[in-house]
Amino acid sequence: MSVLVYIENTEGQFKKSAFEAVSYGKAVADQLQTEVIAISIGTVKEDELQKLGGYGATRVLNVSTDNLSSFVNQAYASIVATAAQKENASVVVLSNTFSGKGLAPRVAAKLSAGIVSGASALPQINGDTFEVQTSAFSNKAIATVSVQSAMKVLTINPNAFASKETGGSATIEAYTPDIPSTDFSTTVQEIVRATDTISLPEAEIVVSAGRGLKGPENWGMIEELAKVLGAATACSKPVSDAGWRPHSEHVGQTGIVVSPNLYIAIGISGAIQHLAGVSSSKTIVVINKDPEAPFFKVADYGIVGDAFVVVPKLIEALKKHKG
Numbered sequence: 001m002s003v004l005v006y007i008e009n010t011e012g013q014f015k016k017s018a019f020e021a022v023s024y025g026k027a028v029a030d031q032l033q034t035e036v037i038a039i040s041i042g043t044v045k046e047d048e049l050q051k052l053g054g055y056g057a058t059r060v061l062n063v064s065t066d067n068l069s070s071f072v073n074q075a076y077a078s079i080v081a082t083a084a085q086k087e088n089a090s091v092v093v094l095s096n097t098f099s100g101k102g103l104a105p106r107v108a109a110k111l112s113a114g115i116v117s118g119a120s121a122l123p124q125i126n127g128d129t130f131e132v133q134t135s136a137f138s139n140k141a142i143a144t145v146s147v148q149s150a151m152k153v154l155t156i157n158p159n160a161f162a163s164k165e166t167g168g169s170a171t172i173e174a175y176t177p178d179i180p181s182t183d184f185s186t187t188v189q190e191i192v193r194a195t196d197t198i199s200l201p202e203a204e205i206v207v208s209a210g211r212g213l214k215g216p217e218n219w220g221m222i223e224e225l226a227k228v229l230g231a232a233t234a235c236s237k238p239v240s241d242a243g244w245r246p247h248s249e250h251v252g253q254t255g256i257v258v259s260p261n262l263y264i265a266i267g268i269s270g271a272i273q274h275l276a277g278v279s280s281s282k283t284i285v286v287i288n289k290d291p292e293a294p295f296f297k298v299a300d301y302g303i304v305g306d307a308f309v310v311v312p313k314l315i316e317a318l319k320k321h322k323g
């Protein structure tokens with residue numbers, strides 16, 4: 001028996017969510033008294049693969065062939081499912097990222113496994129039954145999902161489970177499973193990078209702004225604050241609807257759901273539909289000139305003040321602090 005963790009890379013580098021997934025897999029494996037095996041697909045250098053050992057993987061299956069350097073959903077699913085069978089895995093863990101969300105149901109179908117999407121905590125394990133908490137109804141409720149199938153596929157939300165270094169090391173093994181050519185009926189022709197900024201769903205810090213900013217010409221200070229903090233930028237729905245910011249930055253019930261360590265909301269009222277996408281953030285800081293703004297009710301720290309005065313001072317203070 002083993003726990004298999006699919007590790008995603010971006011241009012050969014593992015993101016934070018990859019280490020969170022290995023740590024989650026390690027914690028599940030410890031409960032099952034078994035080992036955690038990582039599988040990486042694409043071109044990743046040996047020293048990057050080695051990092052997975054430091055988070056608890058004992059072995060890393062490295063699938064590196066030219067036609068797999070870009071994400072091909074069907075082929076990747078076949079590889080992960082085949083590896084799970086080969087390694088006698090009873091649990092497959094993936095990050096609940098864009099590709100993880102696409103891959104997990106295919107892997108589960110191939111393995112006739114029960115699936116839990118968007119786990120926010122470790123499972124309670126009782127024999128063959130896993131009870132796993134997930135966020136439901138745009139984070140307004142927590143659902144406990146019970147899975148009884150022998151094989152289980154779990155996806156975990158980025159930032160929901162902290163990665164933990166174990167100081168271990170892993171053996172790297174080349175793995176070249178046979179993949180049917182029909183798995184390549186859809187292939188990636190070209191990847192065009194839309195932006196160089198930090199990916200919003202996985203960001204540890206998010207600087208978000210709303211209609212209180214008055215217009216797109218005032219976003220310079222939001223971008224500067226985000227840059228100083230190493231944060232991703234986000235916005236409320238009316239802001240993206242008005243074309244002040246791209247729709248990819250819209251958070252909330254009808255946008256992206258984020259759960260960073262720090263969410264800074266500037267000139268956003270805190271409507272329930274906005275909160276639905278941000279309320280699982282660990283720390284919420286609100287900057288709003290209206291002391292009655294609903295956002296203050298869920299804030300850990302609040303600054304009542306004009307964003308055009310507060311934000312530049314914050315940037316200045318952070319720059320000084322950084323030296």
Ligand code: FAD
Nearest residue numbers: 210211212236237252253254267268269273274289290307
């Ligand atoms: P406003 O409500 O106009 O608030 C602006 C805030 O800025 C105010 O609190 C004001 O006090 C403050 N302010 C003004 N000037 C300053 C200043 N100089 N300094 C500091 N503060 C200032 N919204 C989302 O965001 N995400 C969603 O996913 C979403 N989905 C929706 C789905 C449905 C079905 C519906 C009906 C609505 C949805 N909405 C969503 C819209 C939501 O109800 C609110 O209308 C929206 O979140 C408000 O955006 P806002 O806070 O930027 O603007």
